[in-house]
Amino acid sequence: MDQTVEGKIYVNGDFQECCIGITDGKISNIKKILKGDKHYKFDHKLILPAGIDIHVHFRDPGMKNKEDFSTGSMAAAFGGISCVFDMPNTNPQTTNLQALSDKIALAKKKSFIDFGLYAGVIDDNIKQISNLKKLCSGFKVYIGGTTNSLQLDPIYLNQVFKNISSTNKPVLIHAEDDACLNKHKIIENNLADHFSSRPSICEEKAIRSVIEAANGVDLKVHICHLSSSIGLELLKNRTKNITCGVTPHHLFFNIENSMRNQVFYKVNPPIRTNFDRDILSNSIKNGLIDIIESDHAPHTVEEKNVEFDSAPSGIPGVETIFPLFLYLVKDGKLPFSRLLYSLCEKPAEILNIPKGKLEVGKDADFIVVDFKKVCKIKSERLHYKCEWSPFEKWPAIFPIHVFIRGEKLIEDQEMLGKKGFGRFVGV
Numbered sequence: 184m185d186q187t188v189e190g191k192i193y194v195n196g197d198f199q200e201c202c203i204g205i206t207d208g209k210i211s212n213i214k215k216i217l218k219g220d221k222h223y224k225f226d227h228k229l230i231l232p233a234g235i236d237i238h239v240h241f242r243d244p245g246m247k248n249k250e251d252f253s254t255g256s257m258a259a260a261f262g263g264i265s266c267v268f269d270m271p272n273t274n275p276q277t278t279n280l281q282a283l284s285d286k287i288a289l290a291k292k293k294s295f296i297d298f299g300l301y302a303g304v305i306d307d308n309i310k311q312i313s314n315l316k317k318l319c320s321g322f323k324v325y326i327g328g329t330t331n332s333l334q335l336d337p338i339y340l341n342q343v344f345k346n347i348s349s350t351n352k353p354v355l356i357h358a359e360d361d362a363c364l365n366k367h368k369i370i371e372n373n374l375a376d377h378f379s380s381r382p383s384i385c386e387e388k389a390i391r392s393v394i395e396a397a398n399g400v401d402l403k404v405h406i407c408h409l410s411s412s413i414g415l416e417l418l419k420n421r422t423k424n425i426t427c428g429v430t431p432h433h434l435f436f437n438i439e440n441s442m443r444n445q446v447f448y449k450v451n452p453p454i455r456t457n458f459d460r461d462i463l464s465n466s467i468k469n470g471l472i473d474i475i476e477s478d479h480a481p482h483t484v485e486e487k488n489v490e491f492d493s494a495p496s497g498i499p500g501v502e503t504i505f506p507l508f509l510y511l512v513k514d515g516k517l518p519f520s521r522l523l524y525s526l527c528e529k530p531a532e533i534l535n536i537p538k539g540k541l542e543v544g545k546d547a548d549f550i551v552v553d554f555k556k557v558c559k560i561k562s563e564r565l566h567y568k569c570e571w572s573p574f575e576k577w578p579a580i581f582p583i584h585v586f587i588r589g590e591k592l593i594e595d596q597e598m599l600g601k602k603g604f605g606r607f608v609g610v
């Protein structure tokens with residue numbers, strides 16, 4: 184055993200005073216007492232699996248003024264995330280083998296943490312899906328138009344699903360129906376207008392098309408960033424191969440709460456009513472929603488600070504997702520088990536990677552947390568290139584140390600890790 188870690192560790196769904204043994208970056212043993220070549224003992228701390236964020240936009244290549252793979256992955260690491268999955272709406276878009284292999288190469292050089300990449304599916308590359316399958320970690324389909332999006336006409340959904348089927352790779356869906364969005368589009372001056380422009384029925388309509396198209400096809404479908412109660416209603420009786428996720432911003436914000444600088448909360452799907460927010464919030468507690476995902480979609484302050492109607496949609500969040508929810512747990516609003524299932528275990532299962540749980544055979548990815556150390560989020564202390572966060576001043580608990588594959592990446596909230604440490608996963 185190269186290393187052993189001793190402390191109050193979350194194993195088998197509960198905290199135990201025990202040790203984990205690590206060999207070649209993997210957990211090789213879990214026992215009451217273990218002593219490896221190197222021994223870490225963390226007193227009065229909690230040791231938890233690191234988080235997995237299956238939905239980030241690191242903007243690399245092509246939009247590096249907003250973020251790049253090194254700043255994005257560094258921010259993720261400081262937030263206790265050991266692995267991210269990056270979306271295809273970069274420039275060029277990752278809709279062909281060349282763009283995908285170029286992005287893998289650049290991310291391998293720049294990433295502080297492990298990563299996977301999605302291939303985007305558009306009307307023109309449906310026939311190339313079997314080739315793309317060999318290189319991507321999963322697929323992304325946008326049914327409706329959004330910032331920098333690539334789009335698929337829903338008439339092709341069933342064909343796309345059939346072409347993707349029989350792999351363990353999921354297809355992730357941005358579920359807002361384009362025809363419905365076009366019908367409701369109005370000139371927008373604030374968040375309430377944005378919500379009217381992109382009503383919940385557009386989400387419902389898109390989810391309905393997805394359920395129909397997936398019927399009888401052997402594949403994993405994930406509905407991203409669920410935002411409406413009627414969308415969730417449709418998913419209540421879904422088959423087991425359909426999962427859904429929710430973002431922190433849809434769980435924490437609503438349009439009735441009049442925020443200042445509303446354009447900074449402009450996002451797709453939109454922030455909805457407190458009723459929707461409440462239902463989503465209960466559903467992460469009762470397990471109706473499978474996972475949480477940040478949909479980290481940074482834009483610069485200058486890009487956001489324009490007329491509401493022409494501002495890009497998107498909110499940064501990869502660094503704050505785990506710390507915000509750790510605080511919710513401390514505050515008694517969410518049990519540990521639900522958080523660690525929905526941000527660690529289940530995302531790993533969806534992407535089919537050996538992470539997300541502290542058990543023998545998994546990667547030794549874990550964070551060390553001092554549960555007494557609550558702080559207020561300050562944008563200037565975050566690591567995003569865009570330098571802002573909608574969660575400014577929100578209470579949060581950031582990890583003190585972060586380990587990935589047994590390597591100490593962050594020690595006492597300082598980065599020890601190096602660019603290029605991150606590995607490509609999920610193929």
Ligand code: DOR
Pocket residue numbers: 240272329330331357449450451452480481495496497498
């Ligand atoms: O608000 C959004 N921003 N929604 C998306 O689907 C795309 C994202 C972006 O890339 O900026």
Ligand code: ZN
Pocket residue numbers: 238240270478480
């Ligand atoms: Zn997204």
